[in-house]
Amino acid sequence: MQPALHAEKGMWMLNRAGWKFAVACVVLAVAACSKSDPEQALRTQFAGLQSAIEAKDASALQQFLAEDFIGNDGMDRRQARAMATMLMTRYQSLGVTIGPLDVKMQPPVNAQVAFTAMMTGGTGNPLPERIQAYQVETAWREVGGEWVMYHAKWTPRL
Numbered sequence: 001m002q003p004a005l006h007a008e009k010g011m012w013m014l015n016r017a018g019w020k021f022a023v024a025c026v027v028l029a030v031a032a033c034s035k036s037d038p039e040q041a042l043r044t045q046f047a048g049l050q051s052a053i054e055a056k057d058a059s060a061l062q063q064f065l066a067e068d069f070i071g072n073d074g075m076d077r078r079q080a081r082a083m084a085t086m087l088m089t090r091y092q093s094l095g096v097t098i099g100p101l102d103v104k105m106q107p108p109v110n111a112q113v114a115f116t117a118m119m120t121g122g123t124g125n126p127l128p129e130r131i132q133a134y135q136v137e138t139a140w141r142e143v144g145g146e147w148v149m150y151h152a153k154w155t156p157r158l
Contacts, residue, residue, distance in 0.1 A: 056088040066150035091121030109142040133157040
């Protein structure tokens with residue numbers, strides 16, 4: 001039996017069995033990577049939430065909130081959308097810069113995400129008229145294959 005890998009003229013070459021093994025390894029690696037990683041899916045959902053804020057789309061933002069969402073001072077999902085609409089209407093330009101996400105997965109379907117957010121708002125001038133930093137703690141759950149935020153607590157930092 002020939003070895004799977006042999007040297008010929010200073011080069012390493014695979015025989016037929018070696019190629020089959022290499023192809024099988026690549027197929028298995030691709031299949032393993034194609035599985036949905038819950039943390040990556042949550043991070044992708046979080047990026048969508050951030051995009052909805054920056055696009056000033058309150059209805060898109062609400063889609064990321066669970067039906068039983070609770071925020072500061074008992075704010076529910078409807079009130080969160082109303083607050084977002086008010087801020088999005090008030091400021092011509094609205095920005096959010098998110099610090100590194102501290103994600104703590106709580107299998108099988110829950111997660112905590114903490115981060116610092118810098119919110120800016122203004123009338124479109126080069127410098128924003130309002131800047132506020134927040135420390136934010138959120139709780140998420142997976143429902144029907146989608147991550148939704150069911151709790152948020154934000155504390156001003158500046």
